[in-house]
Amino acid sequence: MNTLPNNLKQIALFLERLPGIGEKTANRMAFYLLRFPERDLKDFAQNIASLKAKTKMCSVCMNLTEDERCSICQETTRDKSVITVVEEVLDLLSFETGNIYKGVYHVLHGKIDPLNHIGPEDLYINSLLERISTNLKRSYQDGKKIKEVVLATNPDMEGEATAMYIRDRLKEVRKQRSAKFKITRLAYGLPIGASLEYADYMTLQKAIENRNEY
Amino acid sequence: MNTLPNNLKQIALFLERLPGIGEKTANRMAFYLLRFPERDLKDFAQNIASLKAKTKMCSVCMNLTEDERCSICQETTRDKSVITVVEEVLDLLSFETGNIYKGVYHVLHGKIDPLNHIGPEDLYINSLLERISTNLKRSYQDGKKIKEVVLATNPDMEGEATAMYIRDRLKEVRKQRSAKFKITRLAYGLPIGASLEYADYMTLQKAIENRNEY
Numbered sequence: 001m002n003t004l005p006n007n008l009k010q011i012a013l014f015l016e017r018l019p020g021i022g023e024k025t026a027n028r029m030a031f032y033l034l035r036f037p038e039r040d041l042k043d044f045a046q047n048i049a050s051l052k053a054k055t056k057m058c059s060v061c062m063n064l065t066e067d068e069r070c071s072i073c074q075e076t077t078r079d080k081s082v083i084t085v086v087e088e089v090l091d092l093l094s095f096e097t098g099n100i101y102k103g104v105y106h107v108l109h110g111k112i113d114p115l116n117h118i119g120p121e122d123l124y125i126n127s128l129l130e131r132i133s134t135n136l137k138r139s140y141q142d143g144k145k146i147k148e149v150v151l152a153t154n155p156d157m158e159g160e161a162t163a164m165y166i167r168d169r170l171k172e173v174r175k176q177r178s179a180k181f182k183i184t185r186l187a188y189g190l191p192i193g194a195s196l197e198y199a200d201y202m203t204l205q206k207a208i209e210n211r212n213e214y
Numbered sequence: 215m216n217t218l219p220n221n222l223k224q225i226a227l228f229l230e231r232l233p234g235i236g237e238k239t240a241n242r243m244a245f246y247l248l249r250f251p252e253r254d255l256k257d258f259a260q261n262i263a264s265l266k267a268k269t270k271m272c273s274v275c276m277n278l279t280e281d282e283r284c285s286i287c288q289e290t291t292r293d294k295s296v297i298t299v300v301e302e303v304l305d306l307l308s309f310e311t312g313n314i315y316k317g318v319y320h321v322l323h324g325k326i327d328p329l330n331h332i333g334p335e336d337l338y339i340n341s342l343l344e345r346i347s348t349n350l351k352r353s354y355q356d357g358k359k360i361k362e363v364v365l366a367t368n369p370d371m372e373g374e375a376t377a378m379y380i381r382d383r384l385k386e387v388r389k390q391r392s393a394k395f396k397i398t399r400l401a402y403g404l405p406i407g408a409s410l411e412y413a414d415y416m417t418l419q420k421a422i423e424n425r426n427e428y
Contacts, residue, residue, distance in 0.1 A: 003310050005280040007261050007268045014258045017250070018243045027304060029232045034278075036231070038266050044228045047221050049259035052252050054221045064248075066219040090241060096217050 008034075060131065062107040062124045064089050072096075072104060079103045081147040085128060085166060087111050087154060095152075103150075106131065111158040112165055120165055128166070129173055136177045148182040155188060222248075274345065276321040276338045278303050286310075286318060293317045295361040299342060299380060301325050301368060309366075317364075320345065325372040326379055334379055342380070343387055350391045362396040369402060 004012070008030050016026040033041065057063070058070035061083075065071065072078060072092075082103030086092050087110060095101045108123040135146050149170055153159035163185055170183050188206035190199060199207075218226070222244050230240040247255065271277070272284035275297075279285065286292060286306075296317030300306050301324060309315045322337040349360050363384055367373035377399060384397050402420035404413060413421075 003277070003285050003307065005269050005278050007265055007280065008278060010261045011258070011265065014254070014261070019246055020239065020242075025234065027307065029235075031302075031304060032233055033262070033265060034269060040228070041265055042263050044225070045259040045263035047224045047228070048247070048262065049256050051221055051225065051247060051255055055219050055248060063217070064219050064222060066221065071217050088245075090245060093217065093241065 061105050062109060062127065063092060063105060077102070080144040082150065083128075083132075083146065083148070084150040084152050086152050087159065087162070091152065091154075103148075108153070108162065111153060111162040113158045123162070125166060125169065129169055132170070132173055132181075133177065136173075136179050146179075146181045148184060151183065151185045155186070275319050276323060276341065277306060277319060291316070294358040296364065297342075297346075297360065297362070298364040298366050300366050301373065301376070305366065305368075317362075322367070322376070325367060325376040327372045337376070339380060339383065343383060346384070346387055346395075347391065350387075350393050360393075360395045362398060365397065365399045369400070 011033065012023075012026040012030040015021055015029050016023055021029070054066055055064050056066065056068075058065045058073055059068055060073045061070060063070040063072060067074075079102050083106050084095065084101065084103055085106045085108060086095075087108050089107055089109075092105050092107060095105075106124070106128045108125065108128075110118055110123050112118060112120055112123070132146055132149070135144070138145070151163040151166060153163045153166075167183055167185075173179070174181060174183075187210065188203070189210055190196070190203060190207045196204070225247065226237075226240040226244040229235055229243050230237055235243070268280055269278050270280065270282075272279045272287055273282055274287045275284060277284040277286060281288075293316050297320050298309065298315065298317055299320045299322060300309075301322050303321055303323075306319050306321060309319075320338070320342045322339065322342075324332055324337050326332060326334055326337070346360055346363070349358070352359070365377040365380060367377045367380075381397055381399075384395075387393070388395060388397075401424065402417070403424055404410070404417060404421045410418070
């Protein structure tokens with residue numbers, strides 16, 4: 001590797017720190033960059049240098065934003081009475097790509113993961129509870145009273161534990177405030193386009209348990 | 215995607231232009247960058263911005279370098295009488311990683327590929343021939359007279375065509391100058407650790423044709 005120009009080597013070493021990028025891929029990417037127009041590289045460098053300074057968290061839902069509130073929270077057409085709780089901003093993006101959801105979000109920025117020393121206090125769970133409490137304190141007339149919280153953490157062990165923890169905390173809030181909002185969880189079942197032959201038995205079990213009238 | 219801060223979106227779109235990076239991976243990488251220390255991002259930005267300005271081609275072998283000649287051509291311990299011809303700098307790096315070769319290189323920066331309109335004149339073939347001619351004109355006493363040119367283009371159709379083309383051109387030079395350097399090609403055969411069961415028949419054919427006394 002000491003045969004590479006230093007600049008190129010530094011770029012390859014940096015890229016290697018990204019998830020899923022090994023030494024060979026990083027080298028290939030660094031070389032590929034040489035073919036890009038000078039202008040594009042300069043713009044990219046500019047964006048990288050200002051990335052942290054320009055990226056903030058939405059004060060309402062913890063989504064990433066350049067302003068005080070994110071574009072979703074600023075949208076007037078959004079149904080603010082339904083909050084979907086996701087682990088990461090990338091999960092939020094998955095929902096947004098499909099344009100299938102018109103409510104708002106709350107991003108936890110992680111999941112409860114005791115093996116990696118991540119507890120509830122490391123996530124934006126308290127900010128979710130505060131957000132809901134504040135909302136419930138307001139007058140009924142504003143039409144934005146919370147009606148439902150959808151727990152959309154991942155269907156893995158940590159995601160389930162996180163969902164269960166939040167559900168219990170939300171139930172407390174609901175009881176304290178004598179509120180009536182629903183707490184729901186994403187449906188389990190076969191993904192569209194899946195083949196029964198290759199489905200794991202836990203998914204099949206959920207699919208048969210939650211079968212619907214047809 | 216319009217829910218992302220502009221900066222982050224621009225970075226993701228840029229990364230998506232790299233080979234093997236799709237939209238999802240690019241997004242994941244862009245988000246991952248947010249966890250990097252500010253200092254590292256600034257350094258990376260600096261390297262990217264100055265990439266093209268700082269990366270030149272070695273005047274001798276076309277390897278990439280920050281100086282006029284690359285680190286390999288500058289090494290005094292290298293055997294300058296053996297030149298290995300490779301398609302790309304990445305191929306050169308593969309040889310260098312193993313520390314298995316002590317000669318020098320010549321980088322073509324591509325291969326003859328008529329379907330993509332890349333002919334011999336688009337590669338650094340003439341510069342290789344000139345390099346050899348110049349060497350042959352020098353006095354015999356300098357001990358660096360070229361003894362061998364190893365054609366190390368890839369064992370695919372375009373790589374073979376390129377090797378054959380260069381071989382013919384080298385033979386002309388050899389004849390004109392009444393020189394005696396050898397022209398060789400990398401060996402074909404089974405890769406180490408391979409399983410015969412999964413080897414393709416062309417590799418097997420080469421392996422049996424080129425079998426060695428044992």
